[in-house]
Structure formats: C-alpha cells, structure tokens
Amino acid sequence: MTLNKTPVIALAGNPNVGKTTLFNVLTGSRQTVGNWPGVTVEHKSGSYTHNGVKYEVIDLPGIYSLSGGTPDELVARNFILNQKPDLIINIVDASNLERNLYLTIQLMELGAPILMCLSMADIAERNGLKIELQHLSDHLGFEVMLLTLNKRFDPKLLLRSIENNLQNPPIPASIFYDPIVEQHLDKIWHSTLSNNKLNDSLLDKPLAEDLYWAVQKTRWQAIKLIEGDPEYIFQLDEDDRLAVEKEVKAIEKHRGQEAPNVIADDRYGYIRGLVKDVVKRKHPGNWTFSDSIDRILLSGIMGLPFFFVVMYLVFMIAVRASEPVIGVIESGLSWLFLDALGGLLSLINTPLWLKYLLSDALGGGIVTIGTFVPPIFFIYISLSILEDSGYMARAAFIADKFMRRIGLPGKAFIPLLVGFGCTVPAIMATRTLENPRDRLFASLLTPFMSCGAKLPVYTFLAMIFFPQRADIVIFGLYFFGIVMAILTGLLLKKTVFKSEPGNFVMELPPYHVPTFNGIMMHTWFRLKDFIFRAGKTILIVIIIINILSVITVPNVFSPSHEKVSILQVGGHALTPVLKPMGITQNNWAASVAIITGLFAKEAIVGTMQSLYSGTDLSMELNEDEPSNNLTSNLQNKFGSWKSALAYLLFVVLYSPCVAALTMLFKEHGGKWTFFTFLYLNLLAWLIAMMFYQVMAFSGASFYWLTLGLVILSLIYTNLRYIGNRHERTA
Amino acid sequence: MNARRRMRQWGNRFFQSRRQCPCQRGDCLPMSDLTEGISGTVYCNNDIRTIERGIYVGANIVIFRNEEDEPNIIVSVGDSRYVLDRRIAHKIRVRVD
Numbered sequence: 001m002t003l004n005k006t007p008v009i010a011l012a013g014n015p016n017v018g019k020t021t022l023f024n025v026l027t028g029s030r031q032t033v034g035n036w037p038g039v040t041v042e043h044k045s046g047s048y049t050h051n052g053v054k055y056e057v058i059d060l061p062g063i064y065s066l067s068g069g070t071p072d073e074l075v076a077r078n079f080i081l082n083q084k085p086d087l088i089i090n091i092v093d094a095s096n097l098e099r100n101l102y103l104t105i106q107l108m109e110l111g112a113p114i115l116m117c118l119s120m121a122d123i124a125e126r127n128g129l130k131i132e133l134q135h136l137s138d139h140l141g142f143e144v145m146l147l148t149l150n151k152r153f154d155p156k157l158l159l160r161s162i163e164n165n166l167q168n169p170p171i172p173a174s175i176f177y178d179p180i181v182e183q184h185l186d187k188i189w190h191s192t193l194s195n196n197k198l199n200d201s202l203l204d205k206p207l208a209e210d211l212y213w214a215v216q217k218t219r220w221q222a223i224k225l226i227e228g229d230p231e232y233i234f235q236l237d238e239d240d241r242l243a244v245e246k247e248v249k250a251i252e253k254h255r256g257q258e259a260p261n262v263i264a265d266d267r268y269g270y271i272r273g274l275v276k277d278v279v280k281r282k283h284p285g286n287w288t289f290s291d292s293i294d295r296i297l298l299s300g301i302m303g304l305p306f307f308f309v310v311m312y313l314v315f316m317i318a319v320r321a322s323e324p325v326i327g328v329i330e331s332g333l334s335w336l337f338l339d340a341l342g343g344l345l346s347l348i349n350t351p352l353w354l355k356y357l358l359s360d361a362l363g364g365g366i367v368t369i370g371t372f373v374p375p376i377f378f379i380y381i382s383l384s385i386l387e388d389s390g391y392m393a394r395a396a397f398i399a400d401k402f403m404r405r406i407g408l409p410g411k412a413f414i415p416l417l418v419g420f421g422c423t424v425p426a427i428m429a430t431r432t433l434e435n436p437r438d439r440l441f442a443s444l445l446t447p448f449m450s451c452g453a454k455l456p457v458y459t460f461l462a463m464i465f466f467p468q469r470a471d472i473v474i475f476g477l478y479f480f481g482i483v484m485a486i487l488t489g490l491l492l493k494k495t496v497f498k499s500e501p502g503n504f505v506m507e508l509p510p511y512h513v514p515t516f517n518g519i520m521m522h523t524w525f526r527l528k529d530f531i532f533r534a535g536k537t538i539l540i541v542i543i544i545i546n547i548l549s550v551i552t553v554p555n556v557f558s559p560s561h562e563k564v565s566i567l568q569v570g571g572h573a574l575t576p577v578l579k580p581m582g583i584t585q586n587n588w589a590a591s592v593a594i595i596t597g598l599f600a601k602e603a604i605v606g607t608m609q610s611l612y613s614g615t616d617l618s619m620e621l622n623e624d625e626p627s628n629n630l631t632s633n634l635q636n637k638f639g640s641w642k643s644a645l646a647y648l649l650f651v652v653l654y655s656p657c658v659a660a661l662t663m664l665f666k667e668h669g670g671k672w673t674f675f676t677f678l679y680l681n682l683l684a685w686l687i688a689m690m691f692y693q694v695m696a697f698s699g700a701s702f703y704w705l706t707l708g709l710v711i712l713s714l715i716y717t718n719l720r721y722i723g724n725r726h727e728r729t730a
Numbered sequence: 731m732n733a734r735r736r737m738r739q740w741g742n743r744f745f746q747s748r749r750q751c752p753c754q755r756g757d758c759l760p761m762s763d764l765t766e767g768i769s770g771t772v773y774c775n776n777d778i779r780t781i782e783r784g785i786y787v788g789a790n791i792v793i794f795r796n797e798e799d800e801p802n803i804i805v806s807v808g809d810s811r812y813v814l815d816r817r818i819a820h821k822i823r824v825r826v827d
Binding site: 064065067095096097098099102127129257258260261264265268272288290291294298300393396397400401404500504505506507508 | 775776778779780781782783784786787788789794795797799800801802804806807808809810811812813814815817818
C-alpha cells in the first residue's frame, strides 16, 4: 500500500505515560502549540521526515477513556472520528497495563489502525511484571513494542515500525460484550443506524477501506447510544430515541446495572482476562517502591512538614532565584530598547511621537514582560520537577485537607503558592484544576497572595515609617493577605460558589527521577505559551498605559491649570476618595502611585521616589515643607504611621496589575475580571479606611465606620445575589 | 405545585437510593468505611468515572490510607493508586475479603 502524501499520526494514551516525551523525540523542535477549536484544550502538532516522507504528528490530550465526559476526552475522540488519522500510536504504561488497556479497547472499537508502545518498562520490571509482547500483540491484532525513552533509545526502530504499519494498516481484534448485550447492540445497530440516521456519509462510499471504517464507526455509535452519550442521542429522532431507550432498559434489566456501567464492566472483563494471560508476576505482593515512599511522605507525622518544606523551596526558588535574573534582564532589555533603540531613533531624526511609541511604549512594554519571565521560568521549573517526580499529586492530597475548608480542592494550593511569585503564572496554573468552578474560584483568590513585585513597596514604606520593626510589618502584610484570602474564600463559599469543590478522583503516579530534558521541555512549552500568547495582550495594555502617561491635558484640579499627564489628573481625581484612609489632598502623589501600581506593582516605588523627591512634580509638595529629602517628604505628606499603614493595607489588597487582569480576562472573561477589579478595590478601600478611622478615631470616624459596615453588608447581599444567579445559570 | 415538587423530590430520593447500591445487612460496606490495609472486592459501583479507572464490579482493592478527619481516601486498585473523594468512596460498596 502506498502512503498518503503526509501521513497523520496521533499519539493517544493516559496522562503521565510519556506521550509528550515521545512526541518530542519524534518531532524535535518542529512543533506548534494551539487550542482545539471551540475549547481551551491544548494540542501540539509537529512533523518529522523519514525516508523522504513527511509525517505529521498530533499529540492528543492525556485521557483515561473516550467517553467524552471531559473536554480532553471529547476532542480526542472527535479528532479520531473526524480526522481519521492514518495511525494511532497508543502509549501504554507497562507498570499499569490493566487500567491503560481500557483506552486501548475503546480505540480498537473505533477500528483505528493502532501501534502500541509500552512505556515505563523499567518500573514494570522493578514491580516484578513481565509482559509477553508477542502474545499481547496476537490478542490485540496489532504490533506491540517496548519504548524505553532513555539516552540509549534508538528511534530508527520505531520509525521503521511506523512506516510498516502505515503501509500495511493493522485491523484490531473485535471486542464482544455479554451475548444479551450484543443482541441488543445488534438491534440498535441494524434498526436505528442502518439507514444512515447519524449522517454518516461514509456509508455511501464504495471503497472497502471506507466501508470497514464506516461499519466500525456505526458499531461505535451503537455502543455510544447504549452508553447514553448525549452527542449521539440528540441526533436521533423521537421514534429512534424511544427504540434505543427500550433496548437500553432491556440491558439494564438483564444485568441489574446502568447501561454505561455494563459496557465499562464488560470491557474490563475482557481486559482482566487478557492481562491474566499475558502478564506474569514474579512476586504477587501488592506493595511497590512508590508505596514504601508514600508510607513516609504521606504519613501523619512526616506528611505535612515535608509538604511545607517542599512548598517553601518552590517559593524560595521562584522568588530568590529569579531576583538577580530579573535585574539582569531588566537592565539588558532597558539598554537595548530604551537606550540603544531610543538613541538610534533620535540619531535618524525620527519624529518624537514615533520614537516614544517604538522605544518607550513598545520597548518599555517588552521590558516589563521580560521582568515576568524569570519568576515564571523558575516557577515552571519547580512545577515541572514536582509533576515529573510524581509529588504534585501527593501535595494536592495533603493540601486538600485544609483547602476544602475554604471551598477549594487541594490542587488549588499550587496556584495560590505561585501567586507569591507572580499573579500572572498563578492564574495560568489554575488550568491544572479540572472543575471550571475551582479554576475560577482559585483565580479570584490568587491576587491576595502578595506577589514578588509588592515586596519592594512593603520594604520601601516599612523602612521609612517603621525602621525598627520593618521585618515584622512586612511579614504581617504577607500574613494579612493570606488571612484576607481565607476570609474571602469563606465569604465566596457561602455566597457565590455554594457548590462543593469538584469530586477528587486523582491518580497517584509512581515516583520517577525527573529527567533534565523533560523538565526543560515542559518549562519551555509553558514559557513560550506565556510569552507568545499572554504576552501579546499584556504588551498592548502596557503600551496603552504608557501612552496615557505622556498625553498631557490641563489639570482641572490645579488653579494654574498647567498641563499634566492623564495619569496624574487621575491621581488628583482619586485623592478625595482616599481621604478617609488618611491620604490628604496635598498627598496626591500617593494616589498617582496607586494608579501606576496598576501598571506594575513595583512602579509604586518608582513613582514615589520620583514624585516625593526634588523633581518638578514635587515642587507643589514642597510648598509648605521646603525639605527636599524623600524620607521626610513622605513622612510629612502621610502625616503619621497610621495613614502609611492604611496605605500599605490598601496596596496589599487592591486590584492586581494590568498583566494579571489581562490574564484573568483571557481565562475567565470580562465579567469575572470586572468583578475581581471591583471587589478587590472596594475591599482594599474599606479595610484601609476602617483601619485608619479606628486608629485615628475622631467624631467623623463614627460615620465612616457606619458607612463601612453598610458597604460590607451591601457587598454580602450582592455576592448572594450573584451566587443565586450563578447557580441558576449553572 | 407544591405537591408536584414534593412528588419529584420523593422520586429523586427513591431513584437516588436505588442508584446508591443498597446492601443487605452485613453483605457489604461502603468503601469509605474500610480501614487501612483492608482488602476487598468491589460489589457495586455506579460511578462511571471510577469504573473507567478500574474500580469496576469484581475488582480487588486495598485501602492504602483512610483517616477519618481527611476528606479523601487512598485506594490501591491493581497497579494503580487513587485518591478518592470520601463522598464517592461512600457510594462504592465493597465486600471484605
């Protein structure tokens, strides 16, 4: 048989079986990452050339079955059914053959040509399992080969095998169910589907190959109808639906089980027999090496301390290791885009606006994104190590105990932890949660974790206002953020997210020693995804904000009406709102810093340094206080430590930067981004205002505190309303 | 209207209880009630997600970890180890070996 022009090979298998590693081995660097149409499930495609023929490789999502219960399962099965790949390489974990064969059986039922690769053979051997490959291959009807993806792996054997299988596509063995089930399956197959009711145009085609495919597909559809798959059921007309229901009821009556469970049980019946036949166990003991480690790492005494040590290390790596790299990248990119490019544009007499747009706005945006890269890189390195080693699932199990109290599953601990580094990757890390409710809920809580960019702000102000106790204040601010996250979690659990967190069914994969290539590859894909997808949107927003910071308008808040930037006008306009938290009108620079903090939190320090020092902007500040000193200017304008601490509390809680908001928008849409922005700013104002009014109690404090309580009760009522609406729409 | 809603609630409860694998006294136990180290055979499971992961009727399981104050249990099924939500484990009935 001759090969198609570009044969398409799909890689299918359970999660964590080495699919992506094989994909990387086959395609090298010729890969693209994208989303499946209509859903946010990622897919990777790549290509390689062998003997002059170009092969396209598609990495399907890691799935346990083709039932279509999750978006991953749905896209995988629709790809196989609609795109009909020329070959499916089914990667199977040799150390867990029984569970992995469930997917294989479903692929066989689809009638697709399959080549099976057994990975994790070393773990299987360590667990005393010996798999008879030829015997297994004879039963299944297609080739089964061992895949040991270590340094000695020779891809030639696999490439030859792929070529052979494409030239002579194997026909998988047929799976038969209980005779009574088969009888009803036949009835559905012939009566309901024989006249092409599911729009199967393939049935009209005369080619034998297509006819075989069509027959397999119709049998598959009949099985899906028994399983009650809504995608197929809804395609039937009322009469056929009733006919199918009748057959399904007969099956359920015969077996005393729900029909989908009957099908799954029968599949496992076949698998159990097959495994018994082809797998020999050297020692029948049930406990493995990983179990022995788990007995220590998940124990009541060691489990929690070890978990906290690991999480502390992740935090330390993300924050500490990235610090020096951020400096290098920032200065390097600043030199390149601001100094060198700016200088070059000036040299060739570029118009000022164009120079600003290219060098300051665009270049400044790239510098800002560049500063996000190191923490994201180190966080992803840490996460990849945790994932590849198998500890991530254990960490989620341990964290589940306390995370559930605030309505989140254990896995949500990781995004929240990442939030201490940067909120942007933290929101991205919520993608590891299966349930959309959990993803959204965790994303809403990530801004409460003080990101790395807030630390300079805390340090700067704490050193000025609390020089003796700066460390306690900084620690207290971090702790305050966590407490507010817990309180908000409890509030949202009672109001907006009243349902329980997603049911936990999670596999504990065996422990592995992570490979350097694997970690770097995972990290690179995630980092690339951030730079080229999230980075693009973030860049646009940053450019807009940069432009707003230079477009000047007459200052309506100043009697002289001098021209200042739109951002500064915003600062002046914002100051009366911040008055109840101790920011007086002549301290408008603090309001401007809050606005620039939306651009990037570290900009708060830069803004304060520039506005409270002896620049032209500070002239207004220094009218009544001639001092040019930054520290004394700040102390004078804030008035007391109370207003400074209230300001710091506001900084802890108020809206995350535009990059994080953009990420939130990309993940959860405009409605929830607006909700987060409004909720965080209102909460920050309320807390800071109430703190200041209590600490600097006066006659007006009573009114402000009453107003605070009224707003708090309004927030609660509104959250309940949102929760009820959310519940109704869900 | 109220009567219809009550009827529906009663119907839901009735069919729900049928779906939740009723056991004869002493015949089987909810998986969540088994203590660590106890092995058994799955007697009834109507949760397709766990069936597809290998916790099918007739599968041998061993409880790896089950602490009352934890929301999840760890169960060993063949060569797999699963963290199962206690709510799901409660619905799976097991015959102790």
